[in-house]
Amino acid sequence: MNAGQKSARRIAASNGPIPRDTVCFSCLHRLTHPSRRPASTAAALAESPPIPSHQQRHTNPPVTTAKAPRKAYQLLASPVLSRPPLLTRDLTSFEKAYYLYQKRLNERLALPFTRYFYYKKGTPGDAEWKRKIKVRKTPARDIGVYAAYGDEGWNDEVLVGDRTAERESVVEALVRDAEGKAIIDEEVVGDENKDGLAVAGDSKTGEGQRRDLTKVEVERPVGRVTEADTANDMRSLSRKMDRTLYLLVKNREGRWRFPQDRVYGRENLHQAAERILVQGFGIDMNTWIVGNHPIGHHQMNYTSGGAPAPRLAKITPNRLVSTSRDRAEYEQEEYGEKVFFMKGRMMTGQADIGKNEYGDSEFRWLVKEEVEEAVTGGYWKSVKDMLAER
Amino acid sequence: MALLQEVTSTFLRRFKAPPASLHRKWASHCRHASTGAVAQETDELEQSSFLQGEGPAQQAIERFDPAGVAKRRNRRLPPSRYQFRSPRYYRGPLHPHQPPRPSEPSSREFAPGPFSLPRLEQTYHDTLASDYMVLAYAHLPPGQTAFKKGERLRRWEGDSPYFKNRPLRGPRGGDTLRLLRKPVTFRNVPQLQRVTVHTMSSDAINSGAALHVSGMVLQAITNVRAEAHEVKKSVAGFGVRAGMYLSLTCELKGEDMYHFLSKLVDVVMPKMKDWPGVKGSSGDFSGNIALGLKAEEVALFPEMEVNYDMCVRYYLSPTFRIWLLANS
Structure with missing residues (x-):
């Protein structure tokens, strides 16, 4: 059991309703379903000092819906879709x-x-x-x-x-x-x-x-430089065959970054990453999200003139996430955004920006150095360590 | 008093800030692993006059012709001057004539190689290794301890006097102990360690030629000298006596292993007729897989296709058993 859960339990054990802004959703879920704990956690709980009987009756206090909008960070998932190198590298x-x-x-x-x-x-x-x-x-x-x-x-x-x-x-x-x-x-x-x-x-x-006498024509190996390389077609998947290519998009504000979207309802990060690829680039891509863990993280605070400037966001349910439809449209005061990057691999197909639902205008397949030139400095600092050197 | 002042001033000098920021100095010395690709190949090497210089002059390059000089020389060089021969025996650390290290071409133990950078090895390092890392990652937030498994062998619980000093009980649900697993970090990402190719020829009971042909085939395919193994136990029904040499193995590592595996996966397996694939239950679910090839499938290796007549002339090509072993 970690420290965060302990503090959440302390809040839950104290009298009164649990404010939704103080306890995260998964902790809240755990506290309301105590029987689902694994045996080891239950044993650890037994060792903790006994909770007074009048509180034990109210272990699941009702969650109050505060009048003011919820205060939070915007939680975003971002698939880092890459096409691995197809050719061997040039020898030195x-x-x-x-x-x-x-x-x-x-x-x-x-x-x-x-x-x-x-x-x-x-x-x-x-x-x-x-x-x-x-x-x-x-x-x-x-x-x-x-x-x-x-x-x-x-x-x-x-x-x-x-x-x-x-x-x-x-x-x-x-x-x-x-x-x-x-x-x-x-x-x-x-x-x-x-x-x-x-x-x-x-x-x-x-x-x-x-x-x-006998003319034997042996097929020569295909060249390592493709048409996309000579034409410098940044949208082609057959460029820079000996490097890893990453899919970047140009968002509404004209900034280049990895495709990203809010995490809706109770979907996981890897589910969100898969959904973003479908909603952003159509279904003509065969992709694989590697693992359920994020490989990187980027945080940005909304400020104006050095002071925090929270923005009010209206969150509507996503049509592809069934759990997001449990709640109607609600408002949330956001202090910034936290982006979690999910590793994805490109298998076949190609991105289709025409079907984009996020307002992204353009996409490119870029190698690491080109990513550095395209994105902003702060973003580059967060993403550079998760991009492969080759 | 003067002495005391001097002591105080030296003491205070220690607390003065250094002239330049230590961090900046430190940062300038070490290049971070995540910085961009080096512009030139030599940037990663340490600086020396060898790299700084422009290299030899064009005239000197044109004039340099060791073979021509040797050809034009009309007297013989004394052999002891230019022909170093490694001593045949090691006569101890105090002997004046020491053998060179095995990595030197003049050494008797020198084995040349590597000769290439295999494609599969590059794929592993650039694509697979990082994917394994992501897949095997277990997130432990600060303050949380990893789940500790119980004892692998259970104690005998109870009042029976027979439980005293009794060997521990096996695991529940079966007699075999599950394999131990280390958590995967960036230091021990699963990687293929070696491949063992084995062949056993029952024809070798009657003729020694079959084993030689199998050995040639193995060597041609794997690029490793085959090692013959003798039979441990006699089986009268098959006419096998202990001490006969019937089987061969090649243990492949490094470059040979990657070349063999790419040939197997990219050339041989796609050509197999009605191939059901490697069995899903094969291996120990811990990184090791075993598979077998029939004689007609062994014949699909490019080395065999070229020289198939030669092998058939002597004997049918052998069957293979292949073990792929990884460290996981």
Whole structure:
């Protein structure tokens, strides 16, 4: 049992009605249903000094409805919807150099390739292997031309400006290998057949002219930069594929922030987060709210000229929250807002701002640095620690 | 009196405010983890003349050609000058010739690697780990203590004299004790620790070739040397005698583990015909899962597809049992 509950019980145990502004809803609910307590809490209660008998009869004093509007903070739930990175990150120059060096060291230290296990003698595969290994001098295809077992095996470090470890070079080498070519263009010596090329036509007309015997086109990997990146389309989910994207909206006041709305009735934070996504962006998004706990919190007090300036808010029931319809429209004096951020993951679909019920005019999928530029300073301070670095 | 004044002044000096704010000084020294991404790769490294300098001059870069220099050299270098050989035996800490650390390429124990940054590992660190943290988080407001579970084994309550010194009773509703769980914090987020791939070949009872082929297949797929295990007990009905080598395991960790798992999940599993999926009741509900692959499913691994004829020529490809073990 925590201190808050104790104080709530003290208030409840004291004579007189419980003012709704002093005790929170869940504590009030607990106090009015004492039988629902777990055994451990009940045992702890038994140890506490006995309550006088005249008070025991009035353990559930009626909740009074005060004449003045309730004083409170505006409680808001805010889904932080993110699209996780879909691509691996770019390696740093050090990582590239390190991995290439380790691969070359491995070639030096590994036992020789067991060719006769993989290629039967005299098969086309064996011929292809021999043709390729003659050029690249090592079984590995992505470390450039390097004779690990040769006299110059010690020369395993590449020089400054070498492009062997770059992603494009590795892709190029692998694609060439899959197409049946050697990893680099070797110089043609006479009419010797190489790389699936043969002397074309009769020898009189086209001496040395070559044509492809078997042209194999291997599909190249799709580029890491998408159309959305080149067009800088902030609303596309296919931009910045190697980073986490966060969904931000521009609210009525023209401020960028995560989508947010009041928590209605007796719904939980994660229920509210799911509802906000539906009411804010339609049902064409497949999302998952990760866990029931908020991952962050932001508080803002209403002030004018440094002094607190509470605002009177009229709260009407939400059509999607059935428990909010228990009470009719009521007024509340709000001193500020407390926002609880719920972590959400984007699975499929796309946001549709046309169906927004909160008056948000625009949405964007932004990475962390862009979020910093878009939101205000105080808001950034509250949200920065819950956004992933990549 | 003068002495007393001096003492007082030194005493008072201690209470004077430092010239600059301590906090600001402290803050300037340590970069907070949540500050934005570093602009340049070298920003995270400590400053040194190596990073400050412009690097070697263009002329020096062009002139630098170690292979060419070695080729042009017409005399042999004395081998002891440039060929370091690690001592074959460790002769104690006082011996002048000490073996280098295993991380040095000249060491006899050196094993190269890692060779890549696996995609699955990146996904874990960027996506899964933080989600696990959120899911496993238990909120304890200040002043509230965590729920304490009762004793795992119950006492014998009663007046019977036989209850004295009797071993404790098992848990209610079953004999097996539930697994203990540590609360998940940012230090012990569940992560895959290792994967064990096992295969047992009954054909190896009659011929040794089957075990060799299984070993080659395992090694080709997992990139780890397979370890053979001998049979513990004889089973006359199967013709198995104790001491025969019939099974192989590969224990995968780190980079190999992530590559194997991505191949299994992204390549092999989608290709399986009429696959019912991994059984929901598999595993111990504490992060460990076991699954099996039939021979025709093992043949779907890309390494096997390329060389399937070779393996079939010797023998049918083996079946796999795979254990995925996490720390949770």
